[in-house]
Amino acid sequence: MSRLYLTTPIYYVNSMPHVGHAHTTVMADVMKRMALMRGTDVFLTTGTDEHGQKNYEAAQKSGLSTMDYLDKQSGLFQSLFDALGIGYDMYVRTTRPYHMERVQEVERRLKDKGMLTQKPYRGLYCVGCEQFKKKSDLDDHGRCADHLTVPEEMDEVNWFFKIEPYREWLIGYIKSHPEWIQPEQFKNEVLELLRAPLEDMCISRPKSRVKLGVDMPFDSNYVTYVWFDALINYIANIKWPDEMYKEWWPSSAHLIGKDIVKTHCIFWPIMLKALDIEPPHRFWVHGYWVASGGQKMAKSLGNGVDPFEVINLAGADALRFYLAKNMRKGGDSQISVPMIISTYNSELANKIGNLLSRVVKFTARQFDGKVPDVADKLHADDLKLVQATAETAAREYRETSLYTIPSLVQSAIGIAESLNAYVDTSAPWALIKQPENHDRVASIVYALMDSTRLLLEMLYPVIPTTSKRGLEVLGASPIPSQPLVHDFAPLRLKGGALLGQDTALFPRVESEEASVT
Numbered sequence: 001m002s003r004l005y006l007t008t009p010i011y012y013v014n015s016m017p018h019v020g021h022a023h024t025t026v027m028a029d030v031m032k033r034m035a036l037m038r039g040t041d042v043f044l045t046t047g048t049d050e051h052g053q054k055n056y057e058a059a060q061k062s063g064l065s066t067m068d069y070l071d072k073q074s075g076l077f078q079s080l081f082d083a084l085g086i087g088y089d090m091y092v093r094t095t096r097p098y099h100m101e102r103v104q105e106v107e108r109r110l111k112d113k114g115m116l117t118q119k120p121y122r123g124l125y126c127v128g129c130e131q132f133k134k135k136s137d138l139d140d141h142g143r144c145a146d147h148l149t150v151p152e153e154m155d156e157v158n159w160f161f162k163i164e165p166y167r168e169w170l171i172g173y174i175k176s177h178p179e180w181i182q183p184e185q186f187k188n189e190v191l192e193l194l195r196a197p198l199e200d201m202c203i204s205r206p207k208s209r210v211k212l213g214v215d216m217p218f219d220s221n222y223v224t225y226v227w228f229d230a231l232i233n234y235i236a237n238i239k240w241p242d243e244m245y246k247e248w249w250p251s252s253a254h255l256i257g258k259d260i261v262k263t264h265c266i267f268w269p270i271m272l273k274a275l276d277i278e279p280p281h282r283f284w285v286h287g288y289w290v291a292s293g294g295q296k297m298a299k300s301l302g303n304g305v306d307p308f309e310v311i312n313l314a315g316a317d318a319l320r321f322y323l324a325k326n327m328r329k330g331g332d333s334q335i336s337v338p339m340i341i342s343t344y345n346s347e348l349a350n351k352i353g354n355l356l357s358r359v360v361k362f363t364a365r366q367f368d369g370k371v372p373d374v375a376d377k378l379h380a381d382d383l384k385l386v387q388a389t390a391e392t393a394a395r396e397y398r399e400t401s402l403y404t405i406p407s408l409v410q411s412a413i414g415i416a417e418s419l420n421a422y423v424d425t426s427a428p429w430a431l432i433k434q435p436e437n438h439d440r441v442a443s444i445v446y447a448l449m450d451s452t453r454l455l456l457e458m459l460y461p462v463i464p465t466t467s468k469r470g471l472e473v474l475g476a477s478p479i480p481s482q483p484l485v486h487d488f489a490p491l492r493l494k495g496g497a498l499l500g501q502d503t504a505l506f507p508r509v510e511s512e513e514a515s516v517t
């Protein structure tokens with residue numbers, strides 16, 4: 001059986017989980033469900049990155065003990081992912097012994113190979129990025145472009161890992177694996193960064209300054225640099241160097257935002273190479289969500305999107321649907337609560353929810369609430385409708401990646417539109433008035449229901465909770481949570497099945513917030 005080991009970044013716990021964190025983890029969950037429906041076994045990890053200076057400073061400010069603070073914050077992320085219906089197979093916490101032991105094992109091995117050296121270093125450190133910056137990385141005011149803060153001057157003795165000797169190898173690897181970093185613009189960005197020699201990677205922090213981190217196993221004065229520690233989660237999760245790692249690592253795919261391309265596509269493969277481990281199989285990079293109008297989301301501007309608020313207002317699937325539909329490949333995309341609600345009302349409530357409810361209610365009245373038993377004698381036009389729906393759904397599953405998700409959603413909307421149009425033009429409520437039309441109406445109704453089933457199955461990875469409810473209403477089988485090829489075959493809906501009444505899948509949301517200005 002084919003496998004997919006899917007990872008998201010592990011998120012810093014110094015701030016509240018926001019819609020950007022929700023995005024990467026929701027996309028990973030959508031991809032997991034799509035892969036399962038293509039018969040691929042999946043192991044999905046997400047979680048929190050709990051060491052380093054900025055987490056420590058936030059814990060200090062909170063008034064809680066460091067561990068209580070980390071537990072509380074990590075719990076918040078986990079509760080968001082649970083509320084969003086994420087089927088993670090493991091929730092990562094870097095403060096857990098299984099992880100820390102493996103970080104130390106990596107360090108021991110690199111030290112034994114003579115790859116680590118100690119030396120004084122002077123540099124500019126951005127706590128927001130948890131990275132040293134070069135002067136050329138800063139704006140005209142000497143600030144980090146991402147955090148708009150002036151980095152701190154550091155002058156201290158640390159442990160270093162020489163990465164320059166791997167630069168040529170990495171360039172060659174990227175060139176000979178053109179699909180490795182997707183989309184291409186980020187591959188080019190990495191190649192551009194690799195034109196200049198790589199500075200040694202500083203992998204420690206003196207305990208006198210940074211208290212929160214994995215102890216360096218061979219020098220008790222230091223903890224491990226947070227990025228070095230965090231990246232190792234990707235192999236620690238699958239129990240490197242044990243059997244599980246051997247089974248899953250060859251299929252590894254890292255989903256990341258564009259802000260962490262350098263650490264993932266340069267530092268990480270080099271760390272692995274030094275350990276004689278193959279690079280991850282794939283990087284899928286996505287752009288940023290920005291506020292409507294294109295501004296960066298910021299608490300101070302009040303234009304952020306609180307995922308918990310959206311879930312309370314319209315449900316987890318409303319947010320999942322918006323994220324899946326609207327992230328442009330490689331670029332940034334706009335989001336706001338009114339935009340999410342307006343998409344929810346116009347696509348989910350008016351098109352998909354309305355379709356299910358019209359068809360089911362009509363059948364309840366005219367066919368005793370049962371699916372008409374006519375699959376083997378459909379009118380040619382009705383058969384064509386179901387076949388076209390099945391073909392479109394199957395096409396969207398032929399090849400899947402992070403970047404096929406918006407097209408899956410668009411196709412599903414297209415299907416819902418044509419099914420609604422079919423209801424309007426075939427006008428079963430008018431036909432039924434003549435008793436001789438009974439069989440034709442039964443055929444129309446069956447075709448619409450079976451097509452709606454296919455539509456809900458197709459959208460299952462994006463809106464799993466409501467899709468499952470809709471399938472139940474139609475008396476259709478649920479999508480299994482095990483890997484099993486889903487064939488999108490027409491005429492699967494069982495004639496005579498009793499229809500459910502839970503048809504209000506997407507009640508319209510009338511919210512003051514929801515008026516798009």
Ligand code: MSP
Nearest residue numbers: 009010011012020021024049230231256257288289
């Ligand atoms: N802890 C590191 C990652 C270590 S992985 C070994 C980190 N954490 S973070 O909390 O800053 O999360 C960054 C990630 O969150 C981005 O790469 C992206 O996946 C997601 N996003 C954060 N803000 C985002 C947007 N505004 N839009 C889309 N995704 C964004 O970096």
